Amino acid sequence: MVVLLPPSEGTTIESVFEVESTRHEFQVVKMWEQDPEMFLQDPALLPFAVLTRTQDADQLLDRIVQEVIEIPETEERQEVSAYVQLMAGLKYDKDRIRRVFREGMMRESVIYQEIFQEGEERGLEQGLEQGQRSLILLQLEQRFGSLSEQERDRISALNLDQLGTLAIALLNFATQDDLEAWLNQNQ
Numbered sequence: 001m002v003v004l005l006p007p008s009e010g011t012t013i014e015s016v017f018e019v020e021s022t023r024h025e026f027q028v029v030k031m032w033e034q035d036p037e038m039f040l041q042d043p044a045l046l047p048f049a050v051l052t053r054t055q056d057a058d059q060l061l062d063r064i065v066q067e068v069i070e071i072p073e074t075e076e077r078q079e080v081s082a083y084v085q086l087m088a089g090l091k092y093d094k095d096r097i098r099r100v101f102r103e104g105m106m107r108e109s110v111i112y113q114e115i116f117q118e119g120e121e122r123g124l125e126q127g128l129e130q131g132q133r134s135l136i137l138l139q140l141e142q143r144f145g146s147l148s149e150q151e152r153d154r155i156s157a158l159n160l161d162q163l164g165t166l167a168i169a170l171l172n173f174a175t176q177d178d179l180e181a182w183l184n185q186n187q
Contacts, residue, residue, distance in 0.1 A: 001015075001026055001027070001028050001029070002029045002031065003028060003029065003030050003031065004031050004051055004087075004090060005031070005032065005051065005090055005091075006030070006032050013028050013030070014028075014171070015027070015028045019143060031048060031051040031052060032051060032052070032053060033053055034048075034051075034052045034053060035052065035053060036049050036052035036053065036054060036060055039052055040063065040064070040067055043067070043068075043071050043076065043080050044080070046064055046067055046068060046080055046083075046084050047080070047083035047084045047086070047087040048087065049064050049067075049084075050064055050084060050087050050088045050090075050091055050092070051087060051090065051091060057091065057092070058096070061088060061092060061096070061097075061100055062100060064084055064088075065084075065100045065101060068080055068081050068084055081101060085097055085101055125160060128160065129159070129160045129163065132160065132163045132164070132167065133155060133156060133158070133163055135167075136155065136163060136166055136167055136170065137152065137155060139167075139170060140155075140170060140173075140179060143170075143173070144173075144175070144176040144179070147176075147179075151179065151180070151183070154183050154187060155183070157187070158186075158187070162186055162187075165186065166182065166186070169182050170182075
């Protein structure tokens, strides 16, 4: 599992998943603890470099931008640039990102244009809410099998705050009845 940003204080990052008689252990990669050098050597990894360990975040971002500019193929450079900018948005303010990336490079990116258009049409909060809802449904289905249409509808009616609470609560669900009880209490 790759964790992009440090969690809020008091949040535990799990490395074990247990269900009934099965136990699954997995490695947790914390991006903020990774050495940026490996990510700076491969254009495909440059977007993740912005989230790596550094003493000087601005200097790292400048170096990443330089690596992007040096990508010879225009289409690849535009795509990598768009992804770097998206990931940089998790750590840097938008004004800093705009300053280091030339406006023209950003506007030429088909990925940037597509995301910008989608963001205008659906709104950032709606996209975040839908993504979180989809992830929760996937996790619940992985744990309990398919959900009833009524359960899916009830989860679809939850707002962003309720989805966040459910995401944490589902870590402690042992049966599908726990989900039903949670929905009854929180709707």
